[in-house]
Amino acid sequence: MRTIAVMNQKGGVGKTTTTVNLAAGLAAAGRRVCLVDLDPQAHSSLHLGVEAPPGTPSLYDVMLERRRLVDTRQQVAERLWVVPGNVDLAGIERELAETEGRETVLRGALDELESGCPLDYCLVDCPPSLGVLTINALAGVREVFIPLQPHFLALQGLSKLLETTALVTRRLNRDLRVSGIVLCLFETGTRLAADISDDLAGFFAASDPHAPWANAKIFESRIRRNIRLAEAAGFGRSIFDYDPACNGAVDYGRLVEEVIAGEPEV
Amino acid sequence: MRTIAVMNQKGGVGKTTTTVNLAAGLAAAGRRVCLVDLDPQAHSSLHLGVEAPPGTPSLYDVMLERRRLVDTRQQVAERLWVVPGNVDLAGIERELAETEGRETVLRGALDELESGCPLDYCLVDCPPSLGVLTINALAGVREVFIPLQPHFLALQGLSKLLETTALVTRRLNRDLRVSGIVLCLFETGTRLAADISDDLAGFFAASDPHAPWANAKIFESRIRRNIRLAEAAGFGRSIFDYDPACNGAVDYGRLVEEVIAGEPEV
Numbered sequence: 001m002r003t004i005a006v007m008n009q010k011g012g013v014g015k016t017t018t019t020v021n022l023a024a025g026l027a028a029a030g031r032r033v034c035l036v037d038l039d040p041q042a043h044s045s046l047h048l049g050v051e052a053p054p055g056t057p058s059l060y061d062v063m064l065e066r067r068r069l070v071d072t073r074q075q076v077a078e079r080l081w082v083v084p085g086n087v088d089l090a091g092i093e094r095e096l097a098e099t100e101g102r103e104t105v106l107r108g109a110l111d112e113l114e115s116g117c118p119l120d121y122c123l124v125d126c127p128p129s130l131g132v133l134t135i136n137a138l139a140g141v142r143e144v145f146i147p148l149q150p151h152f153l154a155l156q157g158l159s160k161l162l163e164t165t166a167l168v169t170r171r172l173n174r175d176l177r178v179s180g181i182v183l184c185l186f187e188t189g190t191r192l193a194a195d196i197s198d199d200l201a202g203f204f205a206a207s208d209p210h211a212p213w214a215n216a217k218i219f220e221s222r223i224r225r226n227i228r229l230a231e232a233a234g235f236g237r238s239i240f241d242y243d244p245a246c247n248g249a250v251d252y253g254r255l256v257e258e259v260i261a262g263e264p265e266v
Numbered sequence: 267m268r269t270i271a272v273m274n275q276k277g278g279v280g281k282t283t284t285t286v287n288l289a290a291g292l293a294a295a296g297r298r299v300c301l302v303d304l305d306p307q308a309h310s311s312l313h314l315g316v317e318a319p320p321g322t323p324s325l326y327d328v329m330l331e332r333r334r335l336v337d338t339r340q341q342v343a344e345r346l347w348v349v350p351g352n353v354d355l356a357g358i359e360r361e362l363a364e365t366e367g368r369e370t371v372l373r374g375a376l377d378e379l380e381s382g383c384p385l386d387y388c389l390v391d392c393p394p395s396l397g398v399l400t401i402n403a404l405a406g407v408r409e410v411f412i413p414l415q416p417h418f419l420a421l422q423g424l425s426k427l428l429e430t431t432a433l434v435t436r437r438l439n440r441d442l443r444v445s446g447i448v449l450c451l452f453e454t455g456t457r458l459a460a461d462i463s464d465d466l467a468g469f470f471a472a473s474d475p476h477a478p479w480a481n482a483k484i485f486e487s488r489i490r491r492n493i494r495l496a497e498a499a500g501f502g503r504s505i506f507d508y509d510p511a512c513n514g515a516v517d518y519g520r521l522v523e524e525v526i527a528g529e530p531e532v
């Protein structure tokens with residue numbers, strides 16, 4: 001099972017939109033996929049039509065070790081499951097403050113999921129912070145995808161994000177690698193997008209070959225700004241369901257192909 | 267002194283861009299303004315050209331009650347000061363976990379600032395979360411401005427945000443009022459923006475007249491999407507400095523006028 005955290009502490013860069021459409025696209029291409037919604041906003045759940053009224057089993061119960069992931073997931077399409085997020089997740093930082101090993105709770109749950117269910121992918125949507133929820137995701141997966149808006153403020157936080165990943169690799173999860181960068185909300189025509197993409201390519205080309213992001217790939221498929229992607233969220237559907245011919249579906253469709261092409265040889 | 271928290275737990279909706287350009291516009295219009303950067307990303311500081319290398323006094327020192335706001339602020343323009351943010355703020359939730367009254371540390375510092383310096387406005391840029399930093403902002407100010415992108419996911423979190431504000435009003439800060447909603451990243455030609463704006467107006471019209479947001483004003487000035495606003499951040503300047511004739515400067519200029527027109531009678 002490939003386990004991938006989709007993260008970036010910068011807000012509004014396309015984490016949820018990428019997690020949802022990548023998960024749906026991989027499932028449509030025949031992979032068995034589980035999406036884990038680690039964000040208290042629970043936007044990935046909402047985007048796939050999962051309403052989780054209070055009392056519905058959610059990731060909050062998993063983080064307090066009351067339920068297993070396999071008993072919390074809901075099936076939303078053929079080969080596609082969602083473990084719903086919950087607003088109470090926002091309190092986890094305080095609730096786990098005294099717990100030994102609070103940073104590896106999700107890892108235990110993911111290991112159990114992997115041994116219990118035949119899955120090809122597990123994608124984790126992260127909140128816009130580097131707090132205990134995101135650290136749990138980094139400690140529990142083997143790959144990181146970083147959605148990035150080609151704007152100055154979004155690029156500025158990248159080194160802090162990579163530093164945090166390196167820290168987790170050293171202390172909590174030796175296998176962790178940053179494997180992909182997804183350029184989102186890309187406005188073709190602006191100089192800013194072109195300049196930032198060049199800066200980005202230069203940054204990775206000059207990385208220390210031993211860094212956990214040394215082999216990160218900037219995906220060729222750039223996700224162009226396309227209002228249909230924002231509309232699809234309001235209908236609780238992936239872009240492939242909502243408008244399969246629009247730019248958003250074309251771009252995420254290409255990304256799915258690139259991710260499949262990058263699957264490790266088994 | 268008018269004290270305003272610019273907040274929304276949804277990421278990337280224009281909090282920093284609004285705080286910076288509103289602060290700069292109010293200062294240019296003759297008001298004395300202090301911007302407090304409560305976000306560990308320290309993007310407001312960066313956007314106004316304040317680099318705060320490790321060791322520079324920042325809001326982190328103020329939250330640990332080692333320094334006063336007046337000794338931490340840096341002047342960046344005539345009548346405009348910035349209290350820099352710092353990446354260490356991300357650890358405050360854990361560091362203050364045992365502290366009695368951890369939610370009102372910033373209030374004490376703001377009260378001291380008010381009695382010590384002749385200021386007309388204090389604007390607080392908040393991180394994309396409802397954690398202890400944002401609660402400190404809500405406990406310490408009298409007004410809240412909510413930047414909102416007219417997208418489904420951004421609107422969805424509004425009720426949780428208002429609930430949190432009401433909770434703070436009941437328990438920590440009786441004077442707190444949601445006084446303004448700023449529509450940001452507005453794409454004039456899209457149906458989505460029109461639909462969401464209508465939903466928003468309906469939502470506020472139907473509010474309980476005793477709610478802390480009952481008199482909230484949806485500012486007439488909508489901030490259109492304009493790449494110059496994103497470029498200005500990279501040059502460490504407000505939009506008024508960077509490109510005073512562009513749509514971004516026109517829209518934020520109108521917002522400044524509306525905010526001044528809303529000043530309480532003294």
Ligand SMILES: Nc1ncnc2c1ncn2[C@@H]1O[C@H](COP(=O)(O)OP(=O)(O)OP(=O)(O)O)[C@@H](O)[C@H]1O
Pocket residue numbers: 010011012013014015016017018039043126127128184185186223224225226227228229230231233275276277278394417418419420
């Ligand atoms: N390529 C795109 N074109 C147009 N709109 C987009 C695109 N990608 C995302 N959006 C919209 O932009 C907003 C931000 O995207 P999204 O919510 O996926 O980002 P995020 O990083 O998950 O945000 P947060 O930090 O709050 O979790 C959403 O309203 C989404 O619908």
Ligand SMILES: Nc1ncnc2c1ncn2[C@@H]1O[C@H](COP(=O)(O)OP(=O)(O)OP(=O)(O)O)[C@@H](O)[C@H]1O
Pocket residue numbers: 009010011012128151152153154276277278279280281282283284305309392393394450451452489490491492493494495496497499
């Ligand atoms: N009206 C606009 N037109 C174009 N770009 C904008 C506009 N407003 C903000 N931006 C850009 O969009 C991105 C998000 O805006 P900003 O960083 O101000 O949001 P935020 O709510 O402060 O984000 P965070 O949740 O990470 O703190 C930034 O790169 C900013 O430069």
Ligand SMILES: [Mg+2]
Pocket residue numbers: 015016017039043126127
């Ligand atoms: Mg998200």
Ligand SMILES: [Mg+2]
Pocket residue numbers: 281282283305309392393
């Ligand atoms: Mg910000």
